[in-house]
Amino acid sequence: xxxxxxxxxxxxxxxxxxxxxxxxxxxxxxxxxxxxxxxxxxxxxxxxxxxxxxxxxxxxxxxxxxxxxxxxxxxxxxxxxxxxxxxxxxxxxxxxxxxxxxxxxxxxxxxxxxxxxxxxxxxxxxxxxxxxxxxxxxxxxxxxxxxxxxxxxxxxxxxxxxxxxxxxxxxxxxxxxxxxxxxxxxxxxxxxxxxxxxxxxxxxxxxxxxxxxxxxxxxxxxxxxxxxxxxxxxxxxxxxxxxxxxxxxxxxxx
Amino acid sequence: xxxxxxxxxxxxxxxxxxxxxxxxxxxxxxxxxxxxxxxxxxxxxxxxxxxxxxxxxxxxxxxxxxxxxxxxxxxxxxxxxxxxxxxxxxxxxxxxxxxxxxxxxxxxxxxxxxxxxxxxxxxxxxxxxxxxxxxxxxxxxxxxxxxxxxxxxxxxxxxxxxxxxxxxxxxxxxxxxxxxxxxxxxxxxxxxxxxxxxxxxxxxxxxxxxxxxxxxxxxxxxxxxxxxxxxxxxxxxxxxxxxxxxxxxxxxxxxxxxxxxxxxxxxxxxxxxxxxxxxxx
Numbered sequence: 001x002x003x004x005x006x007x008x009x010x011x012x013x014x015x016x017x018x019x020x021x022x023x024x025x026x027x028x029x030x031x032x033x034x035x036x037x038x039x040x041x042x043x044x045x046x047x048x049x050x051x052x053x054x055x056x057x058x059x060x061x062x063x064x065x066x067x068x069x070x071x072x073x074x075x076x077x078x079x080x081x082x083x084x085x086x087x088x089x090x091x092x093x094x095x096x097x098x099x100x101x102x103x104x105x106x107x108x109x110x111x112x113x114x115x116x117x118x119x120x121x122x123x124x125x126x127x128x129x130x131x132x133x134x135x136x137x138x139x140x141x142x143x144x145x146x147x148x149x150x151x152x153x154x155x156x157x158x159x160x161x162x163x164x165x166x167x168x169x170x171x172x173x174x175x176x177x178x179x180x181x182x183x184x185x186x187x188x189x190x191x192x193x194x195x196x197x198x199x200x201x202x203x204x205x206x207x208x209x210x211x212x213x214x215x216x217x218x219x220x221x222x223x224x225x226x227x228x229x230x231x232x233x234x235x236x237x238x239x240x241x242x243x244x245x246x247x248x249x250x251x252x253x254x
Numbered sequence: 255x256x257x258x259x260x261x262x263x264x265x266x267x268x269x270x271x272x273x274x275x276x277x278x279x280x281x282x283x284x285x286x287x288x289x290x291x292x293x294x295x296x297x298x299x300x301x302x303x304x305x306x307x308x309x310x311x312x313x314x315x316x317x318x319x320x321x322x323x324x325x326x327x328x329x330x331x332x333x334x335x336x337x338x339x340x341x342x343x344x345x346x347x348x349x350x351x352x353x354x355x356x357x358x359x360x361x362x363x364x365x366x367x368x369x370x371x372x373x374x375x376x377x378x379x380x381x382x383x384x385x386x387x388x389x390x391x392x393x394x395x396x397x398x399x400x401x402x403x404x405x406x407x408x409x410x411x412x413x414x415x416x417x418x419x420x421x422x423x424x425x426x427x428x429x430x431x432x433x434x435x436x437x438x439x440x441x442x443x444x445x446x447x448x449x450x451x452x453x454x455x456x457x458x459x460x461x462x463x464x465x466x467x468x469x470x471x472x473x474x475x476x477x478x479x480x481x482x483x484x485x486x487x488x489x490x491x492x493x494x495x496x497x498x499x500x501x502x503x504x505x506x507x508x509x510x511x512x513x514x515x516x517x518x519x520x521x522x523x524x525x526x527x528x529x530x531x532x533x534x535x
Contacts, residue, residue, distance in 0.1 A: 072430075084482070
């Protein structure tokens with residue numbers, strides 16, 4: 001099957017300010033790609049370029065015609081001041097499909113209800129979005145992305161600020177959605193540990209090193225590669241079938 | 255005869271001004287929900303100032319060509335150009351990483367304010383026209399202004415009914431809307447076009463200060479009193495109408511300045527909204 005979207009030898013960044021050069025990546029329909037790197041390393045810019053929000057400065061982006069994208073922002077980027085119910089937020093996922101000439105109908109509401117139920121919050125349809133816990137908000141935003149019936153689910157730091165239990169629950173949910181729904185997942189994270197047990201492929205991004213590297217998870221999780229990315233020694237350990245990744249205290253590398 | 259009965263007996267005088275004030279209050283109250291939720295309260299202040307600058311600019315040009323300055327339709331059109339243009343620029347402004355958007359809004363506000371003062375300084379002989387446009391003249395609103403306000407209200411209502419879901423989505427979560435293919439610049443532009451359209455005609459009726467107040471206070475009260483967007487729009491529209499109408503009647507009966515009274519009435523409506531919120535929680 002052809003990739004859903006690909007960047008070919010792209011330079012990414014903003015007009016007059018390229019952050020990364022020579023980026024080539026193809027997102028396949030069954031992909032689970034995690035993009036990791038330090039804060040401010042260019043991950044979000046890469047994602048925005050992949051989604052078509054930012055044009056590549058050089059090279060090109062090729063996407064499947066009428067590619068349906070579901071997007072999940074960082075939950076604290078969404079303004080909880082707005083007086084919206086969970087259902088109101090999830091229904092927004094239908095807006096790109098319905099288009100300016102269409103109206104949100106009963107079918108769209110039904111799809112949104114199913115999406116909210118799929119993330120385990122079916123009984124919170126009428127609850128105020130602003131009164132939800134952090135984890136519930138994140139699930140609601142995932143439900144909104146699912147309401148778009150996406151072929152590609154893109155997430156920006158979906159577990160940012162979550163406690164370990166909520167992080168685990170969110171990542172399990174993403175894995176289940178990926179497996180059951182046949183949805184390609186591209187997520188960015190600065191927490192390698194959060195993605196090390198879920199992604200199929202891993203990409204490293206760091207504009208300061210003009211670093212762009214992508215490969216299968218097992219190949220990319222080698223301590224030498226990670227130490228190069230983070231500038232300090234990193235240990236990768238496997239225990240009870242789960243991978244643990246952590247930097248060594250005082251292990252800075254020149 | 256009491257002040258109130260005098261008021262009723264003068265219905266022919268106040269009918270059009272009252273209708274225009276209520277329409278302006280309702281229209282701005284509705285738009286104010288977006289202004290408050292998008293956190294662009296000072297954009298509305300800057301647009302009001304730009305609208306006034308448009309009036310000054312039109313008067314200066316008319317005077318430069320030795321034309322009659324009493325062409326209110328020309329003043330209104332130029333005020334619209336300034337206000338809508340300013341809305342489209344300020345509402346979708348991004349100054350990059352070096353400056354926050356508020357810096358651009360602040361600069362527009364003070365520069366427009368300074369140019370208004372400089373321009374007004376050269377227009378001493380048309381001070382009356384200027385005063386009417388800047389501070390409003392709700393006491394004597396011609397029927398023509400009621401019609402213009404009705405047309406503008408209709409255009410705003412139509413655009414916000416047709417494209418409500420796009421405007422709400424791109425206002426609530428611009429990042430996601432953009433990533434999912436919604437044209438956020440277009441819908442932000444539509445929103446600020448309607449705000450820019452409403453401000454000059456409302457300012458002509460009620461004045462600059464009430465315009466700023468109606469774009470902020472009724473929406474703030476409505477957001478305190480309600481928990482959903484639709485009721486917030488309805489309540490803000492109603493409170494805007496009540497503040498404008500109530501302020502108009504109160505100013506007539508108490509013989510005090512109309513615009514300031516409208517603002518005070520609007521402010522007074524926040525208290526019951528706050529109490530309602532406290533009772534509910």
